[in-house]
Amino acid sequence: MQINNFYNEILTEHNVRPEYKREMEDADLVLEGVNPSCGDDIWLKLKLDGDIIADGAFTGDGCAISQASADIMLGLIIGKKKDEALELGKKFLKMIQGTATEEEIDELEEAGALKDISHMPARVKCAVLGWRTLDEMFK
Amino acid sequence: MQDFRKDFPLLVKEPTAYLDNAATAQRPQCVIDAEMDFYINHNANPLRGFYPLSVEATEIYEAAREKVRKFLNADSEKEIIFTRNTSESLNLVAYSYGLANIKAGDEIVISITEHHSNMLPWRMVAEKVGAVVKYLDCEQDGSFTKEALDAAFSEKTRLVAMAQVSNVLGRVNPVEEVIKRAHAVGAVAVIDGAQSVPHMKVDVKSLDADFFAFSGHKLFGPMGIGVLYGKEEILNKMQPFLCGGEMIDSVHRDSVKYAELPHKFEAGTVNAAGAAGLAAAIDYVERIGYDVMAERELALTKRAMEGIKKIPHIHILGSENPEDHTGIITFTIDDVHPHDVSAVLEADKIDVRAGHHCAQPLLEHLGVRSSTRASLMFYNTEEEVDALIASLASVRRRLGYAD
Ligand SMILES: Cc1ncc(COP(=O)(O)O)c(C=O)c1O
Numbered sequence: 001m002q003i004n005n006f007y008n009e010i011l012t013e014h015n016v017r018p019e020y021k022r023e024m025e026d027a028d029l030v031l032e033g034v035n036p037s038c039g040d041d042i043w044l045k046l047k048l049d050g051d052i053i054a055d056g057a058f059t060g061d062g063c064a065i066s067q068a069s070a071d072i073m074l075g076l077i078i079g080k081k082k083d084e085a086l087e088l089g090k091k092f093l094k095m096i097q098g099t100a101t102e103e104e105i106d107e108l109e110e111a112g113a114l115k116d117i118s119h120m121p122a123r124v125k126c127a128v129l130g131w132r133t134l135d136e137m138f139k
Numbered sequence: 140m141q142d143f144r145k146d147f148p149l150l151v152k153e154p155t156a157y158l159d160n161a162a163t164a165q166r167p168q169c170v171i172d173a174e175m176d177f178y179i180n181h182n183a184n185p186l187r188g189f190y191p192l193s194v195e196a197t198e199i200y201e202a203a204r205e206k207v208r209k210f211l212n213a214d215s216e217k218e219i220i221f222t223r224n225t226s227e228s229l230n231l232v233a234y235s236y237g238l239a240n241i242k243a244g245d246e247i248v249i250s251i252t253e254h255h256s257n258m259l260p261w262r263m264v265a266e267k268v269g270a271v272v273k274y275l276d277c278e279q280d281g282s283f284t285k286e287a288l289d290a291a292f293s294e295k296t297r298l299v300a301m302a303q304v305s306n307v308l309g310r311v312n313p314v315e316e317v318i319k320r321a322h323a324v325g326a327v328a329v330i331d332g333a334q335s336v337p338h339m340k341v342d343v344k345s346l347d348a349d350f351f352a353f354s355g356h357k358l359f360g361p362m363g364i365g366v367l368y369g370k371e372e373i374l375n376k377m378q379p380f381l382c383g384g385e386m387i388d389s390v391h392r393d394s395v396k397y398a399e400l401p402h403k404f405e406a407g408t409v410n411a412a413g414a415a416g417l418a419a420a421i422d423y424v425e426r427i428g429y430d431v432m433a434e435r436e437l438a439l440t441k442r443a444m445e446g447i448k449k450i451p452h453i454h455i456l457g458s459e460n461p462e463d464h465t466g467i468i469t470f471t472i473d474d475v476h477p478h479d480v481s482a483v484l485e486a487d488k489i490d491v492r493a494g495h496h497c498a499q500p501l502l503e504h505l506g507v508r509s510s511t512r513a514s515l516m517f518y519n520t521e522e523e524v525d526a527l528i529a530s531l532a533s534v535r536r537r538l539g540y541a542d
Contacts, residue, residue: 007479007482007538007539009539012538012539013539016538016539016540038494039494039495039509061508062476063476063477064476064479065478123478123482126478
C-alpha cells in the first residue's frame with residue numbers, strides 16, 4: 001500500500017491544524033483514553049444539552065492517526081444525539097475492520113479518510129482511541 | 140569491500156533495509172546450518188543418556204560452553220551458564236544472588252541508562268527485601284560525571300547494575316570505573332552485555348565483572364540461547380534459580396544434593412541446538428574480526444549522523460560523536476510521533492524501532508517521551524543509510540508540515 005494515500009490530506013490537516021484540540025474548563029464529561037503499547041493519550045471532553053452533544057474538545061499526545069481521528073470524530077458527533085454518536089462509532093469500527101459497506105463509510109464523512117487503516121493492524125488501536133473513549137464515556 | 144551480505148540468507152532476499160539490529164541481529168547461514176546439523180545428525184537429550192548419540196549431543200553442548208568461555212576469557216567453563224537470553228540471565232542473578240544477599244537498608248545502584256531487563260529485576264529485589272534503589276544519572280550526552288558517581292555509591296552499596304553499551308544512546312558506559320567503585324565498597328557488579336558483545340571484544344577477567352550477561356540472538360546466534368557469566372566463587376555460594384531435572388547430583392525423599400557448576404543453574408532439558416548455533420556465531424564473528432566490523436559500523440554511523448544532522452527538526456539523542464554510538468542512532472523529530480516516523484520509513488522499506496525501547500526511565504530522564512531508533516550492523520550498506528536519510532528528510536512534509 002502506498003503511504004501517500006495513507007497519510008492523506010484530510011488526516012494530516014486534522015493532525016497539524018486540529019479544530020477541537022483545546023482546553024474545555026466547563027465540560028460535563030471528561031475521560032482519559034490511553035494506548036499503553038504506544039503511548040497515545042487523549043483527554044476527551046464533552047458538553048451535553050440533554051441528550052445532545054452540544055460541544056466537545058480534546059487534549060493529548062500521540063501519533064498523527066490517534067490525534068487526527070479524535071479531531072475528526074468530534075467534528076462528526078457535535079450536534080448529534082448520544083445514540084447517534086455511538087452508532088457512528090460502531091460504523092467506524094466496522095470500517096476499520098474492513099467490513100463496512102460503501103454507504104456506511106459515506107455516513108462517516110471525513111472519518112472515511114481513515115479506512116485504509118484496515119490494512120495496518122498495528123495502527124488500528126490508534127485510529128479507534130477517540131471512539132473507544134467516547135463509548136466508555138457513555139457506559 | 141567483502142560482501143558480507145551473502146553470508147546472511149535473509150539479507151539476500153529481503154527487500155527492506157533492516158536497521159533494527161539492536162533488537163535482534165540477522166543470522167548467517169553457518170549459524171542456521173549449525174542449529175540444523177544438531178537436529179539432523181546429533182539429536183538426543185544431552186547430559187542424560189549413556190549411548191553414543193546422547194554423548195555426542197552432550198559434547199556439542201559442552202563444546203559450545205567452552206567456546207563461550209574462551210570468547211569471554213573466563214577462567215573456567217563452570218562460570219558459563221546457558222540461559223534463554225539476557226533477561227533470564229539477569230533474573231537468575233536477581234533471584235539467586237540478590238534475594239539471598241541483599242538486606243533491608245542496603246543500597247542497589249542502577250544506571251538510569253538501563254534497559255528494563257537490567258532494572259526491574261533489581262527493583263523487584265529492593266521491594267522484596269526492603270533495600271533502597273539509587274539511580275546513577277547520566278548527562279544529556281550519556282556520560283557520567285564524577286559527582287553523579289560519588290552520589291550514587293556509598294558504604295551501603297551491595298550491588299550495581301549497568302549495561303556496557305546503552306541500547307538507546309549506543310554509548311559505551313564506564314563499566315571499569317563502576318566495577319572498581321563497587322568492589323571498593325564490597326558490592327558486586329552486574330554488567331549487561333546485550334549491546335556490547337555484538338560489537339566489541341569483551342574480557343570478563345580484565346573487566347573484573349562479577350556477573351556478565353548477553354543474548355545469542357543479538358550476536359547473530361539463534362533466539363532462545365543466552366549466557367550468564369559469573370565468578371565461580373560467587374556462583375558456588377548461590378542457590379539454584381530453577382529446580383528440576385539435570386541440576387542435581389542426588390535426590391532422596393528428604394534431601395537433595397545439587398549438581399556442580401554450571402549445571403546447578405541449568406534445570407531441565409537444555410537448548411543444545413541453540414548452543415551449537417551460538418558457537419557457530421562466535422566462530423563467524425572471530426572469522427570476520429571485531430576490528431573489521433567496528434570500522435564498517437563507524438563509517439556507516441558517521442555517514443548517517445552527518446546526513447541526519449543536516450535535516451531540520453531532527454534531534455539525535457546522546458553524544459555528538461559517532462564514535463560514542465556503537466551503530467545506534469536514536470532520534471526525535473519535532474511534532475512527529477515516532478510511530479508516524481516509523482510508518483513513513485516502513486513505506487520506504489526501512490525497518491526501524493519506534494517507542495521507548497524498553498528504557499522508559501532513561502527517556503524520561505532525557506526529557507523525551509518516545510523516539511525512533513536506527514541501529515546499524517557491519518552488513519548494512521551506504522545505500523541503506525542514504526535511503527534512511529532521504530526518507531527522514533521527507534517525514535515532516537509527508538505529515539503535512541511545511542518544512
Ligand atoms: C541493553 C539490553 N539489555 C537487555 C536486553 C534484553 O535482551 P533479551 O530480550 O534478549 O533478554 C536488551 C535487548 O532488548 C538490551 O538491549
